[in-house]
Amino acid sequence: MSEKNNKQEYNPAQIEEFWQKSWDKDGIYNIPDVIKGKKNRYHLTMFPYTSGDLHIGHWYAMAPSDTLARFYRMKGDNVLFPMGFDAFGLPAENAAIKGKTHPKDWTDQNIIRMRKQLKKMGGMFDWNREVNTSSEEYYKWTQWWFLQLLKNNLAYKGKALVNWDPVDETTLANEQVIDGRSDRSGALVEQREMEQWFYKITNYAEELLNHDNLNWPESVKAMQKNWIGKSEGAEIKFSILKNDKDISKEIINVFTTRPDTLFGVTFMVLAPEHPLVDQITTSDFSDKITKYRIDTKLKTEIERQSLVKEKTGVFTGAYCIHPLSKNHIPIWISDYVSPTYGTGAVMGVPAHDERDFQFAKKFLLPIIQVVSKNTNIATEQLTNAFTEKGVLINSQQYNNLDSDTAKEKIIDCLENEKKGVRKIQYRMRDWLISRQRYWGAPIPIIYCDNDGCGIVPVPEEDLPITLPYNVEFLPTGKSPLSLNEEFVNTTCPNCKKPAKRETDTMDTFMCSSWYYMRYANPKNNTNIISKDAEKNWLPVDQYTGGAEHATMHLLYSRFFYKAARDMKILEDNEPFTNYFSQGQILGTDGQRMSKSKGNVVAPDAQINKWGADAFRSYLMFLGPWDQGGPYDLSGVVGTHRWLNRLWQLVLSKPIKNKKIAKKTDQINKINHSTLKKVTLDIASFKFNTMIAALMELTNELSTIKEINDDDEVAWDKAIEYLCLMIAPSCPHIAEELWHLLGKNSSVHLNSWPIFIDKYTKSITQVIPIQINGKLRAAIEVSVGIDESTMLSLAQKNKKIAGYVQNKNILKVIYIQDKLLNIVITN
């Protein structure tokens, strides 16, 4: 390309296609597992879902991460930067139903199209390591993971209230429910009691809260902490009173974070779904209770969670006994108590909890204040719940203690009397992985009716359980696989008698919880990952991707890694030691891009118009990467013009003129100070200022029309460095110009230049002079002059002299090479 090209014109379409093919042919991005003398470094950007089209968000996520990976490669590391496809999932199935194709065909076609689009980006992806989560060789290992988790008691089948998406006809994990709606279909989620497969991610709740040694954004760490939702308190037992006198065997357990308010309990509230409700409700109240429970069931999660609505509830007719005061406490049910958090029951402390306060007001239940702001016993009626900590009152021997002390003493007492225990409660629940849909990895389980068999895991050597192609995959609420006799009917591995397969498939987040491991040895048939592959590449040194995965993919992956460690599959604790989350690229109107808003920017059209290099650099230039922001259709012309100017600059040398003054110092200065800034900026993800600095260098060099003969060395160096410096961000034009300069090897196989700090310094500089902190003048002086010289030079300045005249100088502040501030009387 470089020889044939017309040297006048920058034609991105031509050179980009040429070099992409050439790189492919030479395999310059195929990364060996080991290069002697080089450190391995694993860079990864979240792989795309196979929707069929690379959208601008993918480019926004991948262009900077590619730039970063290329930079570290030039810095001398052996950098792995793989790519693959997250290919299982509901959208494939829904699209196939709509378009009358098969999910597999739909997905495979999309992969072909997306791979092509990804190559147009000019990324240094190592395509030899591509993974496709819907391929048999991949999902064999997804199923293998299930078996390992099962073997180690981290997977279990359990009956529970689960989230049901009535549109997609499948269950959802809690993480997939946003504001009571399915994150995919948007349908209002229903609660159904079903028997499903779960992973015990809660076993790792405490460890997942620990982000020490993880270089992650604070916001993402905070989101995970919020999601896990740790609360410390106690679980307290309230015995149920039977026939007014006898104490029944049944006990109500409640969780509270405020045991110090225990003496303020005036009622008990159970969730309507609480299993004890039937047993304790007295006959007088059973009609009302039954009706309330039916009403609750009919409510959507959103109605139920609404904060504005008035509290509702019904008395059960039953009472329980306060564990310390022995008072009789009425038991109510109300939908403000969630059946799935804590024990599904709360102790009502209206004086110190806003919700309980509202409930007590509504049903005229007593309100007893037991915590006060100060030691004076409050006599005033509370108008609101007092939710702060304070000093105990009305609490027998605990009076006058502060909340924290009282909390400890009360729990001690409860523990002694076996009426309660210290308890840590987490908001996070176990991960529900069963899906009643077709396009996913089948759960490798066989159900056998014979004695002693029951739930039988598929033996590892029988994996993969392949997904049959000929299946009626219309959603029916049951897995489509259950309609396929050939799939369902099998023999029990234990007793060899006829048995049936599990027909649910696995949540696709399972596929993405371990894909980063597979890139290290994608074709390994005997292990999930070999010891060597693990040593070579894991954990990921730099992960990048959107923060919308904070409580799903990123949390699940951490769980997988820790589980793998405990199952002796891997050795480390964390999959991603450094993680950076980019912001979201918005439509030109500053709104989230969506077809309905008509503000979607198609990347393909932008590349055709401007070329991948200009498009990549504009995406990096438009603002700080972690902030995202609107895409400006007229802004991208800026980076295109820049590359055009740069092209001209590199190919047209200034005129040599012996008579003019030497410019070597000037050229070295702009060259090396840019190199310094670019080096530091890329390493700290400041891609926008990196591009700005490169533009400045281009502009400054362009103003030099003539050089002295002696300047040629410095000039050539500057041009060479310029090509090297743009190589990570604009790989195609860099390569083309590099060859046009007469170099033979790829620019991407060259080393990143090292800046020489002394070149970045100048001999003179302009120092601002302030009077009383206000800028009054700026004078050029030599670097490093002392205070008295600076002051006398300043006083010679006409303007400064005018200010200082007839005034007392109170103070002089001189920061060498920065500024001079003269403080005078007014």
Next chain:
RNA sequence: GCCGGGGUGGCGGAAUGGUAGACGCAGUAGGCUUAAACCCUGCGGAAACAUUAAUGUUUCGUGUGAGUUCGAGUCUCACCCUCGGCACCA
């Protein structure tokens, strides 16, 4: 309500407590063109005063209000707006 970002020209944004607005877009004046442009060059925070004029001088200016400092976009406190996450979570 709780947690975490962010408020700077017409717009995107830059700025280790030290010349606010780098770099770019749009705008505008000019050049090259038959004509244009995704070509080249110049000028762009606001106001007041002075000067025939280019210009000069001063004042104001980084969401609001206080404070620390010789000096604050930057630090401290209070508040407002906005984006994202969590939420009848006991």
